[in-house]
Amino acid sequence: MLPKADQTWTIFEAAHLLNRAGFGGSPSDIRNFHGLGREKAVESLVSPAEPLDAFPLPEWSSDEQVAEDYKKLIAGRQALRQQSRGLSPEKAEMAKREAQRAVRREYREREAEARTWWFRRMLTTEAPLREKMTLFWHDHFATSVQKVKQTALVVRQNDLFRRHAFGSFRDLTQAILMDPAMTLYLDTQSSKKGMPNENFAREVMELFTLGEGNYSEQDIREAARAFTGYQINRATGTVTHNKKQWDGSNKTIFGKTAPYDGKGVIDLIFTKKETARFMAGKLWEFFVYEKPNAAALDALAEVFQQADFRTGPLLREIFLSREFYAASSIRSQIKCPVQYSVGLLKQLEISTPPAGFPITSGEQLGQVLFMPPNVAGWDWGQAWINTNTLLTRYNLAGYLTKGAGETEKVMASEKVRMPGMKDTPKRAARGWDGPDYEKIAPRPLRENPENLVDSLIFRFFQGPLPEKARGPLVEYAIAKKGAIFTNKETAELCHLMLSTPYYQLY
Amino acid sequence: MKTRRDFLRTTVLGASAAWTVPMFVERTFGQLHEGARDIAIQPVTGKDDTILVVLQLAGGNDGLNTLVPYADDAYHKARPRIAKKEKDIIRLNDHVGLNSSMPFLGSMFKEGNLGIVQGVGYPNPNRSHFVSTSIWETADTSNRSATGWLGRYFDNACPGADPTVGISFNKTQPEAFGAAKNPGVCLNSPELYRWIHGGGEKAQAEEFFAELNQPDDHADDDMPADGGSIAMPAGGKTGGIAGEGNLAFLERVALDARVSSKTILELAAKHKTNVRYDGTPLARNLNLVSRMIAGGMPTRVYYVSHGGFDTHNQQANSHDRLLGQLDSALKSFFADLKQQGNDKRVVLMTFSEFGRRVAENASAGTDHGKASCLFLAGAAVKGGLHGVHPSLTDLSEGDIRHTVDFRSVYGGVLGDWLKAPKMKPILGAEYPKMGLIG
Numbered sequence: 001m002l003p004k005a006d007q008t009w010t011i012f013e014a015a016h017l018l019n020r021a022g023f024g025g026s027p028s029d030i031r032n033f034h035g036l037g038r039e040k041a042v043e044s045l046v047s048p049a050e051p052l053d054a055f056p057l058p059e060w061s062s063d064e065q066v067a068e069d070y071k072k073l074i075a076g077r078q079a080l081r082q083q084s085r086g087l088s089p090e091k092a093e094m095a096k097r098e099a100q101r102a103v104r105r106e107y108r109e110r111e112a113e114a115r116t117w118w119f120r121r122m123l124t125t126e127a128p129l130r131e132k133m134t135l136f137w138h139d140h141f142a143t144s145v146q147k148v149k150q151t152a153l154v155v156r157q158n159d160l161f162r163r164h165a166f167g168s169f170r171d172l173t174q175a176i177l178m179d180p181a182m183t184l185y186l187d188t189q190s191s192k193k194g195m196p197n198e199n200f201a202r203e204v205m206e207l208f209t210l211g212e213g214n215y216s217e218q219d220i221r222e223a224a225r226a227f228t229g230y231q232i233n234r235a236t237g238t239v240t241h242n243k244k245q246w247d248g249s250n251k252t253i254f255g256k257t258a259p260y261d262g263k264g265v266i267d268l269i270f271t272k273k274e275t276a277r278f279m280a281g282k283l284w285e286f287f288v289y290e291k292p293n294a295a296a297l298d299a300l301a302e303v304f305q306q307a308d309f310r311t312g313p314l315l316r317e318i319f320l321s322r323e324f325y326a327a328s329s330i331r332s333q334i335k336c337p338v339q340y341s342v343g344l345l346k347q348l349e350i351s352t353p354p355a356g357f358p359i360t361s362g363e364q365l366g367q368v369l370f371m372p373p374n375v376a377g378w379d380w381g382q383a384w385i386n387t388n389t390l391l392t393r394y395n396l397a398g399y400l401t402k403g404a405g406e407t408e409k410v411m412a413s414e415k416v417r418m419p420g421m422k423d424t425p426k427r428a429a430r431g432w433d434g435p436d437y438e439k440i441a442p443r444p445l446r447e448n449p450e451n452l453v454d455s456l457i458f459r460f461f462q463g464p465l466p467e468k469a470r471g472p473l474v475e476y477a478i479a480k481k482g483a484i485f486t487n488k489e490t491a492e493l494c495h496l497m498l499s500t501p502y503y504q505l506y
Numbered sequence: 507m508k509t510r511r512d513f514l515r516t517t518v519l520g521a522s523a524a525w526t527v528p529m530f531v532e533r534t535f536g537q538l539h540e541g542a543r544d545i546a547i548q549p550v551t552g553k554d555d556t557i558l559v560v561l562q563l564a565g566g567n568d569g570l571n572t573l574v575p576y577a578d579d580a581y582h583k584a585r586p587r588i589a590k591k592e593k594d595i596i597r598l599n600d601h602v603g604l605n606s607s608m609p610f611l612g613s614m615f616k617e618g619n620l621g622i623v624q625g626v627g628y629p630n631p632n633r634s635h636f637v638s639t640s641i642w643e644t645a646d647t648s649n650r651s652a653t654g655w656l657g658r659y660f661d662n663a664c665p666g667a668d669p670t671v672g673i674s675f676n677k678t679q680p681e682a683f684g685a686a687k688n689p690g691v692c693l694n695s696p697e698l699y700r701w702i703h704g705g706g707e708k709a710q711a712e713e714f715f716a717e718l719n720q721p722d723d724h725a726d727d728d729m730p731a732d733g734g735s736i737a738m739p740a741g742g743k744t745g746g747i748a749g750e751g752n753l754a755f756l757e758r759v760a761l762d763a764r765v766s767s768k769t770i771l772e773l774a775a776k777h778k779t780n781v782r783y784d785g786t787p788l789a790r791n792l793n794l795v796s797r798m799i800a801g802g803m804p805t806r807v808y809y810v811s812h813g814g815f816d817t818h819n820q821q822a823n824s825h826d827r828l829l830g831q832l833d834s835a836l837k838s839f840f841a842d843l844k845q846q847g848n849d850k851r852v853v854l855m856t857f858s859e860f861g862r863r864v865a866e867n868a869s870a871g872t873d874h875g876k877a878s879c880l881f882l883a884g885a886a887v888k889g890g891l892h893g894v895h896p897s898l899t900d901l902s903e904g905d906i907r908h909t910v911d912f913r914s915v916y917g918g919v920l921g922d923w924l925k926a927p928k929m930k931p932i933l934g935a936e937y938p939k940m941g942l943i944g
Contacts, residue, residue: 187819187869195868199818202874206634217633217903334752366678376636379678382755386679386692387669387763388699390756395702472717479710492703492711499701500718501756 002299002321009038009325015462016330019506020287021045021319022128024343027459042319046166046312048127055121057159058113061152066237069152073103110151112359115369118158119358122342124351130165133311135338136286137161138369139377141176141208143185145370153181153237154370166312169279169304170270173208177262178239180232186375189232189239193247196224201265203375209269211278215254222251226260270309277301283314288324289332290381296323331463331505334381337365339506340393344498347459348400349439354432357400364392385504397498402491403434437487440494446485449477453493460497469502556886556923559795559808559854560656560682561788563832565815566635567858569878570906571825573622573895577601580898584865588822588872598622602895607830610837611881618889620881621942623915625896627877627908631860635816635874638859643681645913645933655916655932656807657685663926664688664806669762670769673798674809675791682809690807691766696774696794700767719760773801781842788812789835796842799852806924815858821871832856836883853884853923853943857912863904877908880915886923886943893940911937918942 005013014034018025022045025033033041059065080099084092122131138161145154157179164172176182182200183189191197201224205215229246232239241261251260253268260268269275280300284292292300300314307313318324335343341361345353362368366389372378440459445452453473457465465473476496480489497503574590575581577600582589595603596612602624604612614620628647632638641647645655653661656672660683664671672690674680683689693699703711750758777800783789791810798805812832817825836854843849861878877896896906914937920926922943929936 187871190819190869190871192868197818197867197869197871198873202633212634212637332752334756374635382752383678385756385759386674387759387766388691388693390759391699391701391763391767392694395698398702469718472714476710476714495703496711496714496718499715501753501760504756505752 001303002296002317002323004320005038005322005325007038009034012330012463013038013325014041016325017041017045017319018128019339019343019462020324020333021315022132023122023339023346024462024506025346026349027455029346030462038320042316045127045129045319046316048130050125050127050130052163054125054127055117057155058110058117060110061155061159063236066150066152067235070235070237076103107145107149107151111145111370114145114151114155114158115362116358117155118369119338119342119353119362122338123345123353129315130162133165133315134158134161136283137164137172139372140282141172141179141182142372142375142377143181143370144372144374148181148184150181150184150237151370153184156237157181158370166315167310169309169311170266173204173266173270174263176208177227177230177266180237180239183230183232183239188227188230191224191228191230192245193225193228196221196228196247198224200224200227204266205269207376209266209275209278210272211274214272214274214278219253222253223260223265225249226251226253226265227262230262273301273305276305276309279309280304280314283311284318286380287315287318288329331461333506334384334504335506336378336380336384337362337367337389338369340365340504341396343506344397344400348435348494350400350435354399361396364396365389390504393504394499397503398495399432401434401494401498402488403432434487434491437490441490446481446490449481449485450474452485452490453477456494456497460494460503465502469500473497555804555806555851556925557799557806557808557848557852558919558924559792559810559852561832561854561856562680562809562811563815563828563856563858564639564811564813565817565858566638566860566862566874567815567856567878568817568821568825568872568875569858569861570864570898571821572605572829573598573624573879574603574605575601575895575898576603578898580864584898586866587870588866598891602891605826605829607826608833610833610840611883614836614840614883615889619885619887620883620889621887622891623880623882623910623940623942624891624893625877625906625909626857626880626893626912626915627860628911628913629908631876631905631908633860633874633876635859640681642857642859642912644684645916652684653686654680654682654684655920656680656682656809657689658932659807659920659924659926660688660690661685662928662931663920663924667806668765668804670766670803670805672807672809673795673803673805675794676809676811680809680811691762693766693770696770696797699763699770699774701764716764719757719764769803770798773798773803776801777846779842779845781838781845783838783842784831784834786812786831786835788831789838792835792839793842796839796846796848799843799848800846817862818867818871818873819869821866840883850885853882853886853919855883855915855919856881861906864898864901864906865904876902876905880912882915882919882942888942888944892942910940913937914940915942 011030011034015024015030018030018033036044060069076099080095084095087095122128125131138158141161143154143157145151148154160175160179164175186200186203187197188200191200198220202220205220205223206212225247229242229244230239231242231245246261248259250257253260253265254272256268258264277297280303281292281297284297284300300317303317304314323329341358366384367378441452441456445455453470457470473493473496477493480493570581571588571590574595576590576592576595590605592603594606596606596609597603598615604615611620615622628641630647632641632649637649641649643654644651660667660671667688669688669691671688672683674683674690674692675694676692679689679692701712701715703715774794774797777797779793779796783793788810795808795810798808812828814824814828840849843852857880858878861875862872863875867873893910896909898906900907913933917929917933917937918940919942920932921929926932
């Protein structure tokens with residue numbers, strides 16, 4: 001057990017919990033959350049009232065539709081073959097390409113739909129920790145739609161992560177073995193008796209459970225034989241274990257010998273204490289800070305093992321611990337792009353983001369949902385920030401705070417061309433007038449620039465800013481006030497606040 | 507020796523405390539160049555300097571189907587489905603040939619401008635993509651270094667250089683750029699590489715922007731500043747500066763972005779080429795590199811990536827296609843450089859985290875292996891085959907054994923091309939010269 005936090009908790013601590021265990025909120029969201037008290041607030045996150053199916057999945061991800069689509073695909077191929085018989089090879093090739101283009105177009109549309117669907121869910125859910133855990137699992141068991149191609153399968157995987165958000169990590173790992181998206185992603189479906197493919201065996205141990213250094217190359221080779229024979233049925237989008245393609249002979253893994261299959265190897269992995277430690281550490285790093293001390297890690301691993309690898313009890317332990325609210329934790333982490341975008345919308349009280357924004361922001365900031373760069377997931381922390389992404393964050397904040405008109409005017413007047421982003425700002429900004437500043441910065445507040453700045457500082461930073469940052473902001477607000485402090489000037493002040501290194505931390 | 511940060515502070519930031527001072531970015535470069543001249547590290551325009559382009563083949567390139575040992579029976583035996591026949595390759599000698607998807611590299615070889623280093627690897631190789639990439643990027647086979655080999659080059663051989671000494675066209679900073687002082691910059695679209703204000707009274711807003719994005723003078727003290735700054739050791743695996751707290755890190759990146767953005771923006775707009783590039787990300791990024799070079803950036807190292815080499819499954823088509831994209835992008839790039847008259851200033855080096863297993867797997871693909879080949883391209887390169895092709899019968903766990911340590915290749919480009927005075931602080935040791943340049 002970790003030392004527990006005090007009974008009393010401040011509004012800043014409440015904001016910190018809502019930031020880390022969710023995606024933050026508006027000042028009134030934070031005040032309501034603070035009103036619950038620490039224990040109840042944590043409980044509301046770990047045992048949310050919102051049902052799992054509160055947001056229906058895109059209809060094309062249903063069993064029926066997957067089967068239907070498969071039939072359509074086969075029929076399309078047959079029709080194409082028939083059609084091509086009378087054609088010259090060139091014309092036949094063209095017809096084939098056209099058909100492929102149509103399929104790809106549909107894939108792309110579905111990908112965009114899936115991304116928007118999940119983004120909006122993260123933005124509006126009343127079970128934010130569940131979505132945060134879904135994001136955690138998506139990064140942990142990373143699978144890219146780029147390779148899987150069937151968007152329905154990654155959406156179903158997403159649903160699987162949500163269902164296991166607070167449940168057993170072992171059950172989830174077993175489910176991943178039978179998950180069609182993962183099977184396609186790591187080529188497990190082509191790994192057969194006699195000629196195993198080591199991809200899945202390696203990543204299960206290195207990235208999913210034990211961590212580098214806690215297994216041998218021999219363990220990988222042997223486990224790869226156990227992971228043979230798993231096949232995917234594309235018509236139903238399910239994975240089955242074909243015993244004929246499975247290597248049923250003895251394998252020696254971690255010094256134990258038996259005719260393991262995939263399930264058996266995973267059970268074996270979960271008898272190793274390194275697994276609890278590896279995962280407890282990873283969750284701590286995700287929710288609190290990097291490199292926890294060894295004692296804290298021991299305590300967490302203990303809690304995790306006693307909870308039979310259920311993440312709910314572990315998360316409760318983390319969010320009630322004193323260390324979670326320590327100065328070394330609060331505003332010490334760099335926001336990932338999803339956190340940045342969803343959090344900013346919440347702070348600006350925008351419940352319906354500008355069209356295209358969920359997709360554009362992910363592409364520009366380096367976190368495209370359903371498309372992690374590789375099986376290790378995204379690199380976190382400082383890796384999100386470089387000169388390029390930092391400027392892009394500042395400029396996205398400009399779109400959101402100032403609305404489409406202003407930004408487009410600047411782009412046009414300065415003749416900025418945007419390769420690879422041609423229509424995205426327009427897409428992101430179409431019809432976008434900016435947030436409701438009458439609500440965010442009521443007129444009476446604008447009478448006193450210092451109060452205005454402090455109110456916006458709480459909204460955006462949920463804590464005091466160092467004077468070297470607050471000073472210029474107050475000065476700017478005073479200079480801007482002039483005769484009347486309009487919405488346009490408020491927007492400029494907000495943009496300036498968001499164009500700072502401080503805003504990247506939470 | 508002053509750090510770049512000290513330097514910036516004393517020469518520029520010291521003067522820009524109030525918003526009556528003209529916009530920071532306008533003046534920065536002139537002053538930087540003044541300073542640079544004083545400590546004699548690089549010419550103002552960088553026009554005469556040598557340039558290294560590092561091209562990462564991400565995912566583990568199959569060296570055996572890149573530089574094909576077509577005359578070796580063991581090769582055909584191990585790869586009944588995916589082996590390249592003699593008629594499918596560009597013959598280089600009686601033993602090996604290039605994958606025929608690379609006609610441009612084939613002609614470059616014949617002209618003596620392509621060096622192929624065979625059997626490159628390191629002792630006790632690791633088959634994890636991530637660990638092995640990290641080893642190549644840090645040049646530390648124990649995988650403990652928090653800095654990268656190029657970052658250490660910037661730190662040790664380019665003191666006082668501005669942040670554009672290294673430019674990566676990846677969305678994320680490569681681990682190779684990890685540095686104690688200067689990790690270079692990262693950009694995607696030069697046109698958007700700036701702060702867009704989009705409102706009235708631009709100059710005033712930009713001055714405040716500059717002030718808010720100025721490093722904290724006490725950021726190095728590791729002291730939490732009013733809840734805004736929490737010092738925390740960095741992972742060191744991210745291209746950041748080792749041991750830097752997150753706020754100090756953010757402030758430094760913000761400064762680097764401001765310092766580099768104006769120049770990059772101007773240069774990118776200036777150069778036009780009539781060389782056609784493909785639409786692949788690699789070609790697009792090499793096009794950007796050539797624009798930067800044409801514009802006279804003082805950059806010494808550019809970094810680009812070409813991904814997709816993790817060919818576990820049905821390898822033949824996808825691998826050939828990837829090599830074809832590489833070849834075509836390089837063809838455009840070198841033609842462009844030639845037109846600019848900069849072709850003699852540039853050497854391009856490829857690398858990949860590992861090669862593939864000698865034997866194909868059941869999916870007509872290849873699993874993670876060990877040693878592989880790499881390319882050095884450019885007029886200054888000593889063309890031909892370097893090192894010995896490893897045996898396909900004397901294997902280590904099914905993989906070829908390395909015959910060349912990758913750090914001796916790094917040593918060659920650092921010493922003979924980038925003129926790093928000392929190798930020890932960068933690579934940890936001196937490596938035998940291979941004669942790769944000149």
